Amino acid sequence: MSDAILVTDDLSKSFGALAAVSNVSLCFGRGLVHAIIGPNGAGKTTLINMLSGDLAPSGGKIRFKDRDITGLPPDRVSQAGVGRSYQKTNIFPRLTCFENCWLAAQSREHTSMRFFRPAHKLFAVRQRSERALAACGLEQRAASVAATMSYGEQRQLEIGMMLATEPELLLLDEPLAGMGSDESLQVIELLRRLAQEHTLILIEHDMDAVFSIADRITVMVNGEVLETGPVEQIRTSTAVREAYLGEEDDAP
Amino acid sequence: MNNPSRSVTILLALGVIALAVFPRFGESFYVDLVVRMMILGIFAMSLDLLIGFTGLISFGHAAFFGLSGYLLAISTPETGPVSIWLALPLCLLGSALAALVIGWFSVRTSGIYFIMITLAFAQMLFYFFNDNTALGGSDGLFIYFKPGVSVGGVTLLNLDNVNTLYYVVLASLIGAYALLRVILRSPFGRVIQGIRANEARTRALGFATFRYKLVSFVIAGTLAGFAGFLQGVHGGIMSPAYLGWHESGTVLMMVILGGIGTLYGAVLGAFAMVFLQDWFQELTEHWLLLMGGFVIAVVLFLPNGIAGLPHQIGALFTRRTARPPPERHGE
Numbered sequence: 001m002s003d004a005i006l007v008t009d010d011l012s013k014s015f016g017a018l019a020a021v022s023n024v025s026l027c028f029g030r031g032l033v034h035a036i037i038g039p040n041g042a043g044k045t046t047l048i049n050m051l052s053g054d055l056a057p058s059g060g061k062i063r064f065k066d067r068d069i070t071g072l073p074p075d076r077v078s079q080a081g082v083g084r085s086y087q088k089t090n091i092f093p094r095l096t097c098f099e100n101c102w103l104a105a106q107s108r109e110h111t112s113m114r115f116f117r118p119a120h121k122l123f124a125v126r127q128r129s130e131r132a133l134a135a136c137g138l139e140q141r142a143a144s145v146a147a148t149m150s151y152g153e154q155r156q157l158e159i160g161m162m163l164a165t166e167p168e169l170l171l172l173d174e175p176l177a178g179m180g181s182d183e184s185l186q187v188i189e190l191l192r193r194l195a196q197e198h199t200l201i202l203i204e205h206d207m208d209a210v211f212s213i214a215d216r217i218t219v220m221v222n223g224e225v226l227e228t229g230p231v232e233q234i235r236t237s238t239a240v241r242e243a244y245l246g247e248e249d250d251a252p
Numbered sequence: 253m254n255n256p257s258r259s260v261t262i263l264l265a266l267g268v269i270a271l272a273v274f275p276r277f278g279e280s281f282y283v284d285l286v287v288r289m290m291i292l293g294i295f296a297m298s299l300d301l302l303i304g305f306t307g308l309i310s311f312g313h314a315a316f317f318g319l320s321g322y323l324l325a326i327s328t329p330e331t332g333p334v335s336i337w338l339a340l341p342l343c344l345l346g347s348a349l350a351a352l353v354i355g356w357f358s359v360r361t362s363g364i365y366f367i368m369i370t371l372a373f374a375q376m377l378f379y380f381f382n383d384n385t386a387l388g389g390s391d392g393l394f395i396y397f398k399p400g401v402s403v404g405g406v407t408l409l410n411l412d413n414v415n416t417l418y419y420v421v422l423a424s425l426i427g428a429y430a431l432l433r434v435i436l437r438s439p440f441g442r443v444i445q446g447i448r449a450n451e452a453r454t455r456a457l458g459f460a461t462f463r464y465k466l467v468s469f470v471i472a473g474t475l476a477g478f479a480g481f482l483q484g485v486h487g488g489i490m491s492p493a494y495l496g497w498h499e500s501g502t503v504l505m506m507v508i509l510g511g512i513g514t515l516y517g518a519v520l521g522a523f524a525m526v527f528l529q530d531w532f533q534e535l536t537e538h539w540l541l542l543m544g545g546f547v548i549a550v551v552l553f554l555p556n557g558i559a560g561l562p563h564q565i566g567a568l569f570t571r572r573t574a575r576p577p578p579e580r581h582g583e
Binding site: 052054073074075076078079084086090091092093094095102103104106107108109112113114115116117118119120122161165 | 434435437438439440441442443446449450452453454455456457458459460461463464467
């Protein structure tokens with residue numbers, strides 16, 4: 001665990017009297033797929049929102065590559081190399097697939113405060129968007145307006161936009177949510193490919209998917225970490241079984 | 253991204269040609285009226301950059317229009333013209349600076365709060381000029397001489413000539429449109445349009461959206477200032493009414509009636525408002541009633557404004573022809 005890319009230290013978030021996340025101290029190893037599971041309301045999305053800068057923590061620290069990023073706004077976190085996809089599809093519906101990825105890719109330019117040169121002449125941005133489209137499997141749909149695509153394709157685009165920002169660490173909030181089984185298999189395959197070159201932090205309810213692609217798993221209940229460990233440890237843990245897995249799934 | 257279609261471009265080109273030949277046929281009264289339309293067209297386009305392309309609904313945009321007009325009035329001596337090379341940069345810089353300050357506070361907010369804060373700033377400026385007797389109070393200031401346009405003692409343009417002024421304003425209108433089109437195609441233009449569609453996502457992609465909104469606000473304010481400068485040159489007077497909420501509301505209405513997010517729609521809105529106002533005023537003293545009826549009709553029947561009209565007619569036509577012939581069973 002010496003090679004950690006992201007470390008949280010006593011990270012907490014409360015909304016008024018409600019402690020959504022309390023004292024979460026986790027270490028995410030570079031190059032691993034680290035899944036976070038837990039029942040609804042366990043604080044998983046709140047945790048991700050703090051990691052991505054969408055929410056400012058009430059307490060604790062976040063360090064990304066040995067740099068304190070606690071409380072930085074989302075654009076600075078993104079520029080530091082943390083990419084994020086959302087649980088609810090969060091794309092630009094009136095732009096084409098390609099234009100969606102373009103805007104994401106353009107964010108890696110030194111500046112976008114350029115007023116007179118046509119954007120489409122930025123060669124590096126074009127390359128990055130094309131790479132991202134290919135990686136998420138939407139090359140054929142480049143010219144399609146995002147709003148007209150199927151739900152599964154929009155979810156793929158969501159991931160494609162994240163990839164176009166060329167992040168090192170990917171935060172994926174339920175990438176399989178609401179997908180049919182065929183689409184799920186495609187996305188699981190995509191996540192496997194991404195895992196070869198990136199570090200992934202993954203929230204997911206599909207346990208088969210989690211157990212098949214994760215290296216490590218953290219179980220959260222009521223805003224706290226119940227247990228963290230390798231997949232086998234979580235699978236056989238009685239505490240986890242009682243608190244969470246047992247309720248849904250008698251024979252994991 | 254939001255470029256006008258070929259047929260729209262052809263229509264716009266025809267419109268420009270019509271404007272270019274108009275002074276040869278129109279009476280001088282109407283030439284004067286069209287100058288006013290074109291100036292307000294530039295003003296409305298600058299607001300459309302905020303509303304239609306950045307997602308910022310400003311209700312205080314007249315602040316920059318009026319402020320710039322006042323700067324021209326103040327810099328024009330009572331004894332002779334001011335050089336345009338002094339007055340124009342002063343007006344542009346002044347409105348840019350005002351937009352930077354007002355924008356710095358207001359673009360942090362959004363929605364109804366942005367509307368209220370821009371309105372509040374504009375009203376502050378309104379009362380500053382309205383209550384300042386040294387600046388003419390509520391009567392405002394006369395601009396006795398139009399700025400001189402000369403280089404090395406040689407007069408290039410005589411803005412006192414209504415035809416010359418007409419072509420200067422027409423060139424400004426075309427120039428402003430082209431400038432905004434270029435900006436909208438640039439990397440910056442893509443970012444602000446992303447902000448309009450989904451600001452949170454644009455930010456999550458790594459753009460410091462505050463800065464882009466602020467710069468857009470400054471560009472729009474400066475262009476509104478340019479329109480205010482032309483208004484001062486054309487009207488020869490500047491009064492607090494030009495920066496009041498009524499003026500801000502009027503230009504907002506022009507953008508909405510013309511069609512948000514098209515640029516040329518804002519110009520069409522300005523032309524329609526000025527034309528109808530002039531026409532209705534001739535018909536009846538209760539012209540505001542007719543104006544209100546017109547606004548309601550456009551909002552109800554033309555959801556995309558006047559600019560959306562050709563498309564709407566086109567859609568109606570294709571639906572008619574595509575529809576299968578009516579069935580006549582059992583008649």
